Amino acid sequence: MPFCDGLRVVKSSIHGYGVVTTRPFAKGELVCYGDGVFYPESADFDDTYALVFDGEDTGLGDTYFWDLVDQTRWFNHSCAPNAEVRGKWDPNEQRVNAHWIAVRDIAIGEEITYDYAFVGEVAEPCACGAPSCRGLIVDPDPAELAKVPAHLQRLLRRAA
Ligand SMILES: C[S@@+](CC[C@H](N)C(=O)[O-])C[C@H]1O[C@@H](n2cnc3c(N)ncnc32)[C@H](O)[C@@H]1O
Numbered sequence: 001m002p003f004c005d006g007l008r009v010v011k012s013s014i015h016g017y018g019v020v021t022t023r024p025f026a027k028g029e030l031v032c033y034g035d036g037v038f039y040p041e042s043a044d045f046d047d048t049y050a051l052v053f054d055g056e057d058t059g060l061g062d063t064y065f066w067d068l069v070d071q072t073r074w075f076n077h078s079c080a081p082n083a084e085v086r087g088k089w090d091p092n093e094q095r096v097n098a099h100w101i102a103v104r105d106i107a108i109g110e111e112i113t114y115d116y117a118f119v120g121e122v123a124e125p126c127a128c129g130a131p132s133c134r135g136l137i138v139d140p141d142p143a144e145l146a147k148v149p150a151h152l153q154r155l156l157r158r159a160a
């Protein structure tokens with residue numbers, strides 16, 4: 001798997017490490033493929049850097065994780081992201097095809113972000129800084145917002 005061209009890992013103003021561009025990306029352009037290692041939910045590993053695939057996504061029944069191992073590992077979340085992830089289980093290759101696409105033009109030096117849309121139970125405080133920030137890294141679906149733990153509910157900023 002080639003190193004992602006046009007991306008650099010840096011200290012992020014959002015959280016920890018993040019990834020900025022060293023060249024512009026046009027809306028609709030491929031940003032990067034995400035190489036990874038596949039784990040079942042029962043495995044003992046750190047899922048902080050993984051994409052989640054439920055049984056319906058893969059047809060494998062259980063939940064699986066694609067633990068990212070390249071620059072994509074450091075992509076941060078934003079509630080107003082400039083990229084989106086597309087991930088699909090490839091049964092022939094027995095691996096995940098995950099890639100990120102620019103959802104708008106992205107200038108040199110911008111941090112690449114996508115919407116993690118965490119389920120309510122694992123919501124985290126969000127520091128993306130977008131005017132439309134939801135206050136939490138969470139799927140905005142009302143059913144997921146209802147599952148946000150009580151101690152985090154006060155951080156939620158719902159759309160007017
Ligand atoms: C895949 S890591 C991203 C890389 C991370 N910045 C690091 O240095 O480890 C995902 C974790 O980064 C943090 N993170 C990502 N986006 C964030 C955001 N918008 N606000 C606060 N924390 C964020 C959360 O703790 C999240 O679980």
Ligand SMILES: [Zn+2]
Nearest residue numbers: 079126128133
């Ligand atoms: Zn946010």
